[in-house]
Amino acid sequence: xxxxxxxxxxxxxxxxxxxxxxxxxxxxxxxxxxxxxxxxxxxxxxxxxxxxxxxxxxxxxxxxxxxxxxxxxxxxxxxxxxxxxxxxxxxxxxxxxxxxxxxxxx
Numbered sequence: 359x360x361x362x363x364x365x366x367x368x369x370x371x372x373x374x375x376x377x378x379x380x381x382x383x384x385x386x387x388x389x390x391x392x393x394x395x396x397x398x399x400x401x402x403x404x405x406x407x408x409x410x411x412x413x414x415x416x417x418x419x420x421x422x423x424x425x426x427x428x429x430x431x432x433x434x435x436x437x438x439x440x441x442x443x444x445x446x447x448x449x450x451x452x453x454x455x456x457x458x459x460x461x462x463x464x
Contacts (some may be wrong), residue, residue, distance in 0.1 A: 365392075 374388075381391045398406040414422070428434050437445060 377391070378388060381387060384391075386394075395406065
């Protein structure tokens, strides 16, 4: 029989509850999920998902710069939320027929 070790650590209660709910939907419990994580990490010789700082890539930075440029350009047409929704509804009717925007937005 395999030797079994016990591991104990502290975790945010809300995070634990959300993880428990997710794992339950997947038919797992916390122990099985952590064992899967550890086995995959050992198998791959690394953490089995990307770990990085929140550093935007070049495309994201360019999009942010463009958004700032447009925001400060007095020649760019702006819309109120109501006007933007009317424009979207008009566009979607032309493209897709009648659309219920409340279902799309919510």
